[in-house]
Amino acid sequence: MAGATDQDIFGAEACQSVFRFTDGVPRLINVLCDSALHIAFARASPQVSAADVAAAAQEPVWVDAVARARAPAGSTPAAEPAASVQAPPVEVPAVSPGASLRVSLRGKPVAVLPLPEGRFTIGRASDNDMQLESQVVSRHHCLITTAESVATIEDLGSVNGLMVNGKATKRQALAHGDQIQVGEHLLVYETAGSKSITV
Numbered sequence: 001m002a003g004a005t006d007q008d009i010f011g012a013e014a015c016q017s018v019f020r021f022t023d024g025v026p027r028l029i030n031v032l033c034d035s036a037l038h039i040a041f042a043r044a045s046p047q048v049s050a051a052d053v054a055a056a057a058q059e060p061v062w063v064d065a066v067a068r069a070r071a072p073a074g075s076t077p078a079a080e081p082a083a084s085v086q087a088p089p090v091e092v093p094a095v096s097p098g099a100s101l102r103v104s105l106r107g108k109p110v111a112v113l114p115l116p117e118g119r120f121t122i123g124r125a126s127d128n129d130m131q132l133e134s135q136v137v138s139r140h141h142c143l144i145t146t147a148e149s150v151a152t153i154e155d156l157g158s159v160n161g162l163m164v165n166g167k168a169t170k171r172q173a174l175a176h177g178d179q180i181q182v183g184e185h186l187l188v189y190e191t192a193g194s195k196s197i198t199v
Contacts, residue, residue, distance in 0.1 A: 009037075010048045017053035031065040032056050039152055043173040055147035058118045099151060101130070101144075101180075102188040110185075115151065120144045122182060123156070136160050136183035144174070151189065153180060 010018070014036070022028035033048075035056035040048045056062060099115040113130065121128040123141040132141070138158035145152050151174040155162040162169055163181035174180075180187040 008047065011050070013050040014048045014053050017050040021053065021057050025069065028065055028069060032062055035059045035062055038171065039173075042152055042171045043150075051148040051150050055145050055150055055152055058145045058147055060119070060143065063119075099146060099149075099189065099191050102190055103130075104186045104188075106184055107186075112190075115144065115146060115189075117146050120146070121156075122187075123158075132182060132185050134183040134185065137185070141182055142180075 010033070018029060018032055018036075021032055032053065033056075036048045036052045039052045039055050040046075043052075045052075100112050101115055102112050103110040120130070121140060121143050122130045122132065123139050124132060124134065124137045125139040128140065138156070138160070140156045141158040142156055142162050143154045145154070152171065153162070153164065153169075153174055154171040155169070160183065164172060164174075165179055166181075174189045176189065176191040178189045180189065
């Protein structure tokens with residue numbers, strides 16, 4: 001539809017991952033591949049990788065599609081408890097193994113939170129994985145999806161938008177040291193084995 005010709009947009013490993021996640025169900029293939037294409041585009045790649053497919057399988061639209069296709073009628077996934085960063089701790093902990101978010105509020109360190117594989121939501125509502133108490137933060141502001149060491153951040157239709165390294169963005173892959181502005185909170189994305197950044 002977009003005019004691509006004679007291109008192997010989905011590599012062999014990516015195709016195998018699509019089948020593994022969807023069991024060959026056409027409706028699920030469409031949803032998963034659409035998200036995987038967006039993720040590959042966000043990192044400026046001409047080809048969708050198996051990691052892109054894995055990241056797409058953590059997207060809210062995929063989770064909803066699977067729930068509709070496979071879950072019993074009327075069932076909804078249980079929400080995990082949110083990690084609140086409303087009050088600064090006495091001491092900022094060291095970065096834990098793996099990726100993490102170093103959080104500061106108006107220039108003052110608040111916390112360092114480990115960033116798990118899968119979906120990690122950020123917003124004002126209590127059902128987010130990270131709850132930010134601020135009127136300028138939307139209820140569900142943004143989402144970080146991590147799969148196979150690739151982290152992608154996406155704006156969830158927030159009122160005031162999402163800034164990464166001083167530029168407005170809807171979706172992009174994260175690299176060590178990227179600074180994410182969510183209202184008055186600054187979140188610095190850090191990966192294991194790299195030097196910490198003072199904010």
